Amino acid sequence: MKFLILVGNYVIFIKKVFSKQEKNRIFFKNIGSELEKLGFNSIPLVLIISFFIGAVLTLQTAYNMASPLLPRYLIGYLTRETLLLEFSSTIVSVILAGKIGSNVASEIGTMKITEQIEALEAMGVNSISYLVAPKIISAMLINPILYIFSVFIGIIGGLLTGILSGVVNFEDFIQGLHFSFNSYYVVYSIIKSFVFAFIFTSIPAFYGYNVQGGALEVGKASTRAVVDSSIAILIANLILTQILL
Amino acid sequence: MVKAKGLYKSFDGRTVLTDINVTFETSKVNLIIGQSGSGKTVLLKSLIGLVGIDEGTVFFDDKNIKNLDNKQLKDLHTEIGVVFQGGALFDSFSVIENVKFPLNLFSNMTEKEKIERARFCLNRVNLDDVDNLYPAEISGGMKKRVAIARAIVLNPKYLFCDEPNSGLDPVNSIVIDNLIHEITHEYNMTTIVNTHDMNSVFEIGENIVFIADGNKEWEGNKDNIAQADNKKLNDFIFSSQLYKKIREKL
Ligand SMILES: Nc1ncnc2c1ncn2[C@@H]1O[C@H](COP(=O)(O)OP(=O)(O)O)[C@@H](O)[C@H]1O
Numbered sequence: 001m002k003f004l005i006l007v008g009n010y011v012i013f014i015k016k017v018f019s020k021q022e023k024n025r026i027f028f029k030n031i032g033s034e035l036e037k038l039g040f041n042s043i044p045l046v047l048i049i050s051f052f053i054g055a056v057l058t059l060q061t062a063y064n065m066a067s068p069l070l071p072r073y074l075i076g077y078l079t080r081e082t083l084l085l086e087f088s089s090t091i092v093s094v095i096l097a098g099k100i101g102s103n104v105a106s107e108i109g110t111m112k113i114t115e116q117i118e119a120l121e122a123m124g125v126n127s128i129s130y131l132v133a134p135k136i137i138s139a140m141l142i143n144p145i146l147y148i149f150s151v152f153i154g155i156i157g158g159l160l161t162g163i164l165s166g167v168v169n170f171e172d173f174i175q176g177l178h179f180s181f182n183s184y185y186v187v188y189s190i191i192k193s194f195v196f197a198f199i200f201t202s203i204p205a206f207y208g209y210n211v212q213g214g215a216l217e218v219g220k221a222s223t224r225a226v227v228d229s230s231i232a233i234l235i236a237n238l239i240l241t242q243i244l245l
Numbered sequence: 246m247v248k249a250k251g252l253y254k255s256f257d258g259r260t261v262l263t264d265i266n267v268t269f270e271t272s273k274v275n276l277i278i279g280q281s282g283s284g285k286t287v288l289l290k291s292l293i294g295l296v297g298i299d300e301g302t303v304f305f306d307d308k309n310i311k312n313l314d315n316k317q318l319k320d321l322h323t324e325i326g327v328v329f330q331g332g333a334l335f336d337s338f339s340v341i342e343n344v345k346f347p348l349n350l351f352s353n354m355t356e357k358e359k360i361e362r363a364r365f366c367l368n369r370v371n372l373d374d375v376d377n378l379y380p381a382e383i384s385g386g387m388k389k390r391v392a393i394a395r396a397i398v399l400n401p402k403y404l405f406c407d408e409p410n411s412g413l414d415p416v417n418s419i420v421i422d423n424l425i426h427e428i429t430h431e432y433n434m435t436t437i438v439n440t441h442d443m444n445s446v447f448e449i450g451e452n453i454v455f456i457a458d459g460n461k462e463w464e465g466n467k468d469n470i471a472q473a474d475n476k477k478l479n480d481f482i483f484s485s486q487l488y489k490k491i492r493e494k495l
């Protein structure tokens with residue numbers, strides 16, 4: 001029952017996010033600053049993680065292919081599939097739920113407890129759409145781009161490590177990358193990254209907006225936001241995989 | 246003039262405001278006084294519409310807020326300036342950006358005109374050379390002054406201040422009080438100030454409403470408050486030794 005009320009309130013909240021905007025000029029300016037804050041600032045993290053995961057995927061696959069009958073190009077193939085299908089969309093989004101989600105929840109929660117949100121309302125601003133819409137839209141714009149970066153850097157990480165450690169040679173790895181390539185998988189993952197971006201900004205914004213009390217509650221809301229958006233991403237992943245594949 | 250008529254407000258069945266009827270006059274500093282938790286903030290926010298009221302209504306001059314549509318309410322809000330208790334400055338904006346913010350939303354001024362207007366208001370609250378600092382970098386008293394500058398930037402007809410000198414030292418408190426008093430008369434605003442500061446009461450209380458436990462207990466001004474024969478009010482005003490001694494001399 002409590003859960004249903006929570007979901008109901010979340011749906012009402014989302015409706016308010018996409019109700020009437022303030023002046024367009026201000027809206028686009030806010031999207032610009034959110035793109036920088038949420039998106040560009042996440043690039044280094046995504047690149048580092050993707051590089052190392054790509055590297056480990058390649059090594060793990062190689063070490064687990066004991067049989068000489070298995071072709072070496074499978075190493076490149078499996079690295080690509082893992083990155084393309086799950087890691088760069090789902091796992092990267094779960095990681096971003098930690099980074100961006102906690103940021104969004106604590107920023108909005110702090111604005112709530114320091115009456116900054118009421119200050120906006122007192123000026124006649126629809127605070128929910130003013131604060132939250134630019135965050136959601138920016139994240140949805142940037143997450144597919146982060147996905148593509150992540151796949152590329154992951155593959156480069158795998159390739160370099162594979163060659164340097166001698167578990168696979170360049171030609172085999174590249175052959176694996178081309179092997180049985182299905183471009184629909186990319187479309188599927190990009191759709192997922194849109195949805196996940198919506199989740200990891202809107203849920204934390206919702207929790208932030210409902211903070212009551214002080215700094216302690218902001219911290220709690222932020223933790224809850226990260227946990228719940230991560231879970232929501234994993235559930236959405238399951239549902240989208242059923243629908244799309 | 247701002248008028249509350251038969252206001253009731255409760256939270257989860259707990260009554261916070263009971264049948265509040267009060268008129269706040271134009272070109273005066275109207276004080277709402279009372280202990281912490283007596284309902285001052287809830288009353289102030291009910292008047293502005295930040296807290297939904299259960300019963301009753303509020304008039305802004307001849308406008309009954311119950312009869313306004315969304316567009317009219319939005320327009321009314323551009324005539325209201327609010328100074329929140331902690332200042333409620335936007336952390337991610339510099340001082341000048343904070344003051345300019347309402348202009349970005351509601352004026353058609355050029356960037357240059359907006360900056361001029363924001364500078365003018367900052368100057369009015371005696372703040373210079375802090376334009377590019379962020380709220381975290383200025384003192385509590387400065388924050389309140391920036392908040393006042395932001396509240397008056399659109400030339401509001403109504404100014405609401407929630408404990409504008411709480412947390413300030415006595416000197417800065419008086420500076421803020423005087424500032425509010427001056428601008429109220431300079432711009433003929435209807436100013437409503439929440440306070441539990443006795444200095445403010447005797448300095449700027451041109452019209453005073455005392456509330457206790459969400460009830461209006463007394464109404465008057467700084468000239469007759471010391472002679473009031475309301476027990477709750479007397480307990481409140483003369484709670485400190487200093488004011489008790491002053492009263493003996495009166
Ligand atoms: N959002 C709210 N939910 C529940 N109770 C509230 C809320 N806001 C205020 N109250 C209660 O209303 C009473 C009056 O509070 P307030 O107006 O803030 O007092 P003060 O006179 O100190 O400004 C307090 O008992 C407070 O706990």
Ligand SMILES: [Mg+2]
Binds near residue numbers: 287408
């Ligand atoms: Mg208060």
